[in-house]
Amino acid sequence: MDLHNSRNIHKCVAEGIGTFWLTFGGCGSAVIAASFPEVGIGLLGVSFAFGLTVLTMAYAIGHISGCHLNPAVTVGLAAGGRFPKQDIAPYIVAQVIGAIIAAFVLYLIASGAPGFDLTKGFAANGYGAHSPGQYSVISGFVAEVVLTMMFLFIIMGATHGKAPAGFAPIAIGLGLTLIHLVGIPITNTSVNPARSTGPALIVGGWALAQLWLFWVAPLIGGALGGVLYRWLSEEPSEQVTGVTPPAPAE
DSSP, rough: OHHHHHHHHHHHHHHHHHHHHHHHHHHIIIIIITTTTTTHHHHHHHHHHHOOOOOOOOHHHHHHHHOOOOOHEEEEEEEETTOOOGHHHHHHHHHHHHHHHHHHHHHHHHHOOOOOOOGGTOOOOOOOSSTTTTTOOOHHHHHHHHHHHHHHHHHHHHSSTSTTTOOOHHHHHHHHHHHHHHHHHHHHOOEEEEEEEEHHHHOTHHHHTTTTTHHHHHHHHHHHHHHHHHHHHHHHHGGSSSSSSOOOOO
């Protein structure tokens, strides 16, 4: 195995581990801790949990893989000229595998509690009757596109070569927190097809039937955000090849 292939494997493994942490930590906070008797963390706590998973992993693996943790981020960065297109598929495969493993581990833990009820949703994303606020499919689609677009806009800006060095993970983590504060009532917040796929496989039924939206909308939003920021900053595609120059963060 040559050095290039070895590095690519390391990057993909890092993406798998990082996406595992995002799905396990974020969805785990929703499934286990959101409404725990008397000390539940609620919507605000779940939102911060998702943001913290990204922030912590950005510092842990940003220098290895760029810490995308999200197919929409990978596609958006490629659309914005920040990521090589030939590496999109391996990254997405690694991210989805990490999220699926996380969902199964979370299920093994959560199902050990008395009264565990998978019909409560298991942090799966949904619209209509399966939206926390009963929002329609159109509302969910628009929200996921816009929120993911702005997430990529934040990532592209925070990791720009002229941005303050070392602060990108904080901006990105807080950005994801804000996105969840807005989006949880609408769709339970996806903005990440891998994160959506893991819980949907556990829940099955309606969650799998509605999973299409949480692939299509975030991928569109991610691409739009990447293209928009690339145009706005007039940044040539060859300026950077990862997420953060010189040390990728998200």
